[in-house]
Amino acid sequence: MVSATSFSSGLALTGSAIRPADKTIVVTFGGGARDEETFAEEGQANIPNLLHTLLPQGTFFTQVRNAGILGHYVATASIVTGVYERFNNFIAQPPPNPTLFEYFRRELRRPETDAWVIAPSNGFQKIGSSSARGFGPQFGAGVILPKRLLSAASRNTNLFDNDQLQHFLQDNYEMPSYDISATAQDNEMHLDTLESTLRLSVQDFVKHAKTLDSADELSIFIAKRLMDRQAPSLMMLTLHDMDVAHSGAFSLYIDAIQRADRLCAELWKAVQSHPEYKDRTTVYIMPDFGRDADDDPAGNGFQHHRTGSAMARTTWLLALGPHVRQNTVVDRAIESIDLVPTIGCHLGFSTNSPGRCIEELR
Numbered sequence: 001m002v003s004a005t006s007f008s009s010g011l012a013l014t015g016s017a018i019r020p021a022d023k024t025i026v027v028t029f030g031g032g033a034r035d036e037e038t039f040a041e042e043g044q045a046n047i048p049n050l051l052h053t054l055l056p057q058g059t060f061f062t063q064v065r066n067a068g069i070l071g072h073y074v075a076t077a078s079i080v081t082g083v084y085e086r087f088n089n090f091i092a093q094p095p096p097n098p099t100l101f102e103y104f105r106r107e108l109r110r111p112e113t114d115a116w117v118i119a120p121s122n123g124f125q126k127i128g129s130s131s132a133r134g135f136g137p138q139f140g141a142g143v144i145l146p147k148r149l150l151s152a153a154s155r156n157t158n159l160f161d162n163d164q165l166q167h168f169l170q171d172n173y174e175m176p177s178y179d180i181s182a183t184a185q186d187n188e189m190h191l192d193t194l195e196s197t198l199r200l201s202v203q204d205f206v207k208h209a210k211t212l213d214s215a216d217e218l219s220i221f222i223a224k225r226l227m228d229r230q231a232p233s234l235m236m237l238t239l240h241d242m243d244v245a246h247s248g249a250f251s252l253y254i255d256a257i258q259r260a261d262r263l264c265a266e267l268w269k270a271v272q273s274h275p276e277y278k279d280r281t282t283v284y285i286m287p288d289f290g291r292d293a294d295d296d297p298a299g300n301g302f303q304h305h306r307t308g309s310a311m312a313r314t315t316w317l318l319a320l321g322p323h324v325r326q327n328t329v330v331d332r333a334i335e336s337i338d339l340v341p342t343i344g345c346h347l348g349f350s351t352n353s354p355g356r357c358i359e360e361l362r
């Protein structure tokens with residue numbers, strides 16, 4: 001017998017058999033990370049967890065090409081629509097093509113609590129759903145902006161301390177003056193998310209944030225909280241600390257890559273020790289793109305991603321999950337827009353993406 005409770009806790013019917021529903025977590029490094037500081041030989045010391053703990057449990061693609069615009073919002077939107085989007089990176093707008101979340105929820109009839117995005121910058125607030133006809137917010141993902149959540153929460157308590165929390169609140173590293181002013185309504189909406197979705201009191205949230213070092217740690221904390229409280233089937237988060245590279249501080253860029261490496265392992269551990277996620281979750285980890293090459297006279301090396309060179313366009317993908325072959329390296333080139341059709345062909349929904357289902361991950 002299948003009870004209503006077992007449906008809501010993540011079980012699905014397939015024919016006459018009942019099997020645990022698959023869950024999917026996509027982690028992007030939305031800061032641009034070069035091979036040189038990650039999986040290339042000279043970078044491997046920065047990623048001991050990805051290399052020695054996660055890669056042996058998954059399939060690793062050494063060549064992922066991003067042929068689109070190398071700005072974080074438009075590139076992340078392209079990853080979630082499976083189409084190289086062409087809009088202005090610096091204007092928060094819904095992507096014109098349907099997102100992964102809308103395909104997933106519309107075709108598989110999933111409830112709105114089942115898809116979430118955790119994003120670093122206020123510019124990502126509209127990434128959860130598109131402006132495409134027949135799609136839109138009624139099928140989209142909830143979007144949580146941890147920095148905005150913290151800023152709304154800190155306004156509501158006497159726990160706010162500029163010195164202790166200010167480092168979380170820089171919205172992005174490319175346009176430090178980007179307007180992040182939130183309306184009273186925005187603040188209220190975020191406080192509501194904190195209490196009704198994450199079931200966290202404002203005081204506890206701010207107190208916990210004070211124990212963390214960075215915005216990426218806050219994002220992982222929220223991801224784990226979502227897993228506990230909502231157990232969504234589809235979640236995407238973007239780690240963004242490493243984009244501090246734009247400041248020109250190589251050591252901070254490296255620190256952030258090392259932190260992302262640790263946080264990916266922490267997330268996988270949380271997945272594999274969570275009764276709703278263990279052995280039924282596929283995790284995809286992929287930088288949105290690389291950064292400029294040191295010897296490219298048109299660029300400034302690791303600092304930016306402006307030249308569109310091969311190094312800035314080429315990155316990698318690591319996939320882990322029950323249907324994914326372990327300890328496997330694939331050298332054939334794939335594209336970043338292949339991710340959405342791949343998740344679609346695995347979970348059983350169709351997409352309009354010109355990308356291809358990656359056969360090794362079907």
Ligand SMILES: [Zn+2]
Binds near residue numbers: 031032246
């Ligand atoms: Zn950047």
